[in-house]
Amino acid sequence: MPSRPALAVALLLVIAGLGTVWIQARSSAGIDFYQMWIGARMAREAENFYSPETRAVMGELYLRQAVADGASPRQVAVAQHRRNLEVLSTPLLYTLYVFLQTDYERALLLFQLIVFAALAGWVVIFGRLFGFDNLLILLVLAVLLLAFEPVRSDAAVANMNHIMLLLLALAGLQTARKRFALAGAILAIATLTKPYVILTFAVTYLFWIAARRWRDLAQHAAGAAAATVVALIASSAWFGSATIWLEWLRAFRAIPSSMIPIDLGNFALAALTRPMSIVVFAAAVVALAVAAFRAKPGASFDVAAIALGCVLFQFVSPLVWAHHLLLSVPLMLWLLRPASSRPHQIAGAVGLALIAVEPWGTFVPTVTWVALGVNAGLAVAFVAGASGLWASGLRASGLGPRASGPPPVSAPEA
Numbered sequence: 001m002p003s004r005p006a007l008a009v010a011l012l013l014v015i016a017g018l019g020t021v022w023i024q025a026r027s028s029a030g031i032d033f034y035q036m037w038i039g040a041r042m043a044r045e046a047e048n049f050y051s052p053e054t055r056a057v058m059g060e061l062y063l064r065q066a067v068a069d070g071a072s073p074r075q076v077a078v079a080q081h082r083r084n085l086e087v088l089s090t091p092l093l094y095t096l097y098v099f100l101q102t103d104y105e106r107a108l109l110l111f112q113l114i115v116f117a118a119l120a121g122w123v124v125i126f127g128r129l130f131g132f133d134n135l136l137i138l139l140v141l142a143v144l145l146l147a148f149e150p151v152r153s154d155a156a157v158a159n160m161n162h163i164m165l166l167l168l169a170l171a172g173l174q175t176a177r178k179r180f181a182l183a184g185a186i187l188a189i190a191t192l193t194k195p196y197v198i199l200t201f202a203v204t205y206l207f208w209i210a211a212r213r214w215r216d217l218a219q220h221a222a223g224a225a226a227a228t229v230v231a232l233i234a235s236s237a238w239f240g241s242a243t244i245w246l247e248w249l250r251a252f253r254a255i256p257s258s259m260i261p262i263d264l265g266n267f268a269l270a271a272l273t274r275p276m277s278i279v280v281f282a283a284a285v286v287a288l289a290v291a292a293f294r295a296k297p298g299a300s301f302d303v304a305a306i307a308l309g310c311v312l313f314q315f316v317s318p319l320v321w322a323h324h325l326l327l328s329v330p331l332m333l334w335l336l337r338p339a340s341s342r343p344h345q346i347a348g349a350v351g352l353a354l355i356a357v358e359p360w361g362t363f364v365p366t367v368t369w370v371a372l373g374v375n376a377g378l379a380v381a382f383v384a385g386a387s388g389l390w391a392s393g394l395r396a397s398g399l400g401p402r403a404s405g406p407p408p409v410s411a412p413e414a
Contacts, residue, residue: 043091
């Protein structure tokens with residue numbers, strides 16, 4: 001049981017971190033948020049939504065409207081910066097921002113409040129799933145808020161990675177509670193919002209197939225399919241187009257690699273070396289397959305599978321901004337859980353320190369070296385995660401009981 005003084009100190013660190021990141025967030029014009037906010041509006045006002053010509057014309061139009069309407073300096077500034085809109089996200093993402101269609105200042109404030117609540121929510125949920133006590137949860141929050149560049153990056157651009165992490169945490173929680181259909185539905189909504197979590201399905205189903213958990217897989221897939229149908233219908237209705245998802249797919253596939261160079265802060269391994277990215281991805285898939293099929297019968301690793309799926313995608317993704325690295329944190333926390341072995345805890349700590357970028361990133365000569373360090377951290381954590389699943393095959397979900405603490409969460413046997 002953590003002592004009250006220790007809890008008080010940890011809470012003070014969290015409050016200090018919240019204050020620092022909140023000030024940074026409120027000083028931001030919301031570059032990413034603006035495109036999501038304006039995209040929800042543009043969906044109803046523009047034809048050929050994903051056309052480059054449309055994005056350029058509408059960007060200039062919204063800038064002129066902001067100036068003419070006497071919009072806030074923050075909105076005018078971000079509209080000037082985004083004259084050529086980069087609205088390339090999924091139709092569902094823009095549809096979700098319909099609920100923030102008020103004036104820009106109010107919408108941005110509400111969004112930032114939601115993001116900070118999501119940050120606390122996903123850390124608490126993952127922490128509880130991994131057996132962390134209150135002190136450890138507060139310390140994780142303090143580290144993320146005080147010494148973790150991805151959190152600062154996310155606040156600076158006003159992105160929604162914390163909301164994505166909350167969805168992943170909720171999916172993991174429902175899986176741990178054996179509500180597989182609901183878990184699949186939540187994971188599908190997350191994937192249709194930001195496809196870079198799509199491999200969470202592949203990894204989860206790989207382990208379930210290896211464990212012959214056909215009933216769990218069928219329920220999960222049914223929930224995902226139902227949610228997908230609802231999401232496709234709702235987003236298509238908002239855009240007023242039955243083909244909007246095909247238009248998005250064409251636009252996404254046409255993104256040139258020159259848009260995302262390393263020197264602009266893209267940490268993707270694929271941006272460093274595409275052939276190596278493919279090799280690492282293939283090796284990671286093989287490692288997961290070995291872990292899945294050599295685990296002892298009946299073992300399941302549901303929450304860890306979600307975490308591994310996020311990192312697996314980053315090995316092959318052409319775009320990994322600093323704030324995208326937030327999606328790697330659940331794997332680091334799984335490795336750091338109290339039930340983990342000491343070598344795996346060390347691997348989790350090393351991985352977390354490397355993807356934090358702070359403070360070591362200030363001492364390396366180029367962004368390329370930072371990208372190399374970040375990918376080394378991802379690789380260390382992924383290898384440790386795969387080996388940890390194999391080694392802990394007798395513990396359901398890889399979250400087995402500790403010497404003292406709550407009972408393990410597990411999925412039913414096939």
